[in-house]
Amino acid sequence: MLRAWQDVIVKWRLVPDDLPDWDVAGREQAYSARSALLDGRLDEALERFDAAARLRDHPLDQVGIGDVYLARGKWRTAEEHYRRALPAGGVAALLAKLGIGQVLIGEGRATASIADLEHLVADRPQDPTLRYYLASAWFSVAEQSRSRTADDTLVITSEQQLLICEQAAERILSLEVDDTELDRGAEQLRGEVALGRRWTWAPEGIAVSLAVLVVAMGLITVVAGGLMGSPALVIAGVVLGALLLFVIVWRFRRQTWRRRADEMAPRITRPGV
Numbered sequence: 701m702l703r704a705w706q707d708v709i710v711k712w713r714l715v716p717d718d719l720p721d722w723d724v725a726g727r728e729q730a731y732s733a734r735s736a737l738l739d740g741r742l743d744e745a746l747e748r749f750d751a752a753a754r755l756r757d758h759p760l761d762q763v764g765i766g767d768v769y770l771a772r773g774k775w776r777t778a779e780e781h782y783r784r785a786l787p788a789g790g791v792a793a794l795l796a797k798l799g800i801g802q803v804l805i806g807e808g809r810a811t812a813s814i815a816d817l818e819h820l821v822a823d824r825p826q827d828p829t830l831r832y833y834l835a836s837a838w839f840s841v842a843e844q845s846r847s848r849t850a851d852d853t854l855v856i857t858s859e860q861q862l863l864i865c866e867q868a869a870e871r872i873l874s875l876e877v878d879d880t881e882l883d884r885g886a887e888q889l890r891g892e893v894a895l896g897r898r899w900t901w902a903p904e905g906i907a908v909s910l911a912v913l914v915v916a917m918g919l920i921t922v923v924a925g926g927l928m929g930s931p932a933l934v935i936a937g938v939v940l941g942a943l944l945l946f947v948i949v950w951r952f953r954r955q956t957w958r959r960r961a962d963e964m965a966p967r968i969t970r971p972g973v
Contacts, residue, residue, distance in 0.1 A: 705771070707833070763796055766779070801837060810837055831876070835871070841864065842889055845972045848972070857968065858972070862957055896956050
């Protein structure tokens with residue numbers, strides 16, 4: 701899903717106030733439409749963008765109409781209007797590309813938006829608006845990749861999800877966007893990944909008890925072999941103890957994310973990637 705209303709409208713920062721193309725027929729309607737859009741007055745924005753589009757052929761009007769439909773979750777219609785703006789090139793095409801990226805995110809395909817956004821940021825690495833959109837897209841990738849319970853709790857349930865979340869957190873922080881929520885979310889995500897990689901015993905009580913028992917049996921066998929003067933018994937005690945410890949570790953030692961995934965499995969209603 702789109703992270704916030706800001707995701708819909710922040711791209712308009714890329715449009716200079718003195719853009720010459722605005723100074724054409726229908727400019728008053730277009731300015732009013734843009735103002736209504738930025739204020740969240742969607743009905744008025746759509747009405748005025750439509751009026752401007754009837755008076756002139758301007759790609760930014762199509763972007764504005766696309767934004768209204770994007771905000772309303774009508775992904776296909778939004779994409780149609782964005783694509784009408786692409787052939788114009790320039791700032792209108794840039795806004796349209798960002799809009800199409802948001803459509804992909806809205807459709808649950810955030811990963812598909814990353815490549816184009818990375819290219820845009822590579823071309824203009826100092827642009828804070830483009831970096832914001834890329835960071836927001838990575839946030840959505842991490843969200844959509846994880847499994848989800850009926851109460852919308854996100855759970856890492858695979859190694860691939862763990863790697864995606866780690867990559868998303870690091871990329872968001874590296875972009876250094878001026879957005880407290882994104883930075884905080886990335887730090888929390890990085891912490892979740894670090895915690896998920898920790899090793900633990902599951903179930904802990906049984907694992908520890910078996911380990912103590914195996915060590916005790918191994919020591920007893922070794923001591924008995926020494927007292928009996930039997931090197932074979934000593935070797936057998938060492939080898940058998942080591943083998944049994946390996947089996948216990950293999951069977952009961954789990955990374956924290958696996959343990960939590962097993963615990964949450966009955967509640968998962970939507971698996972991630």
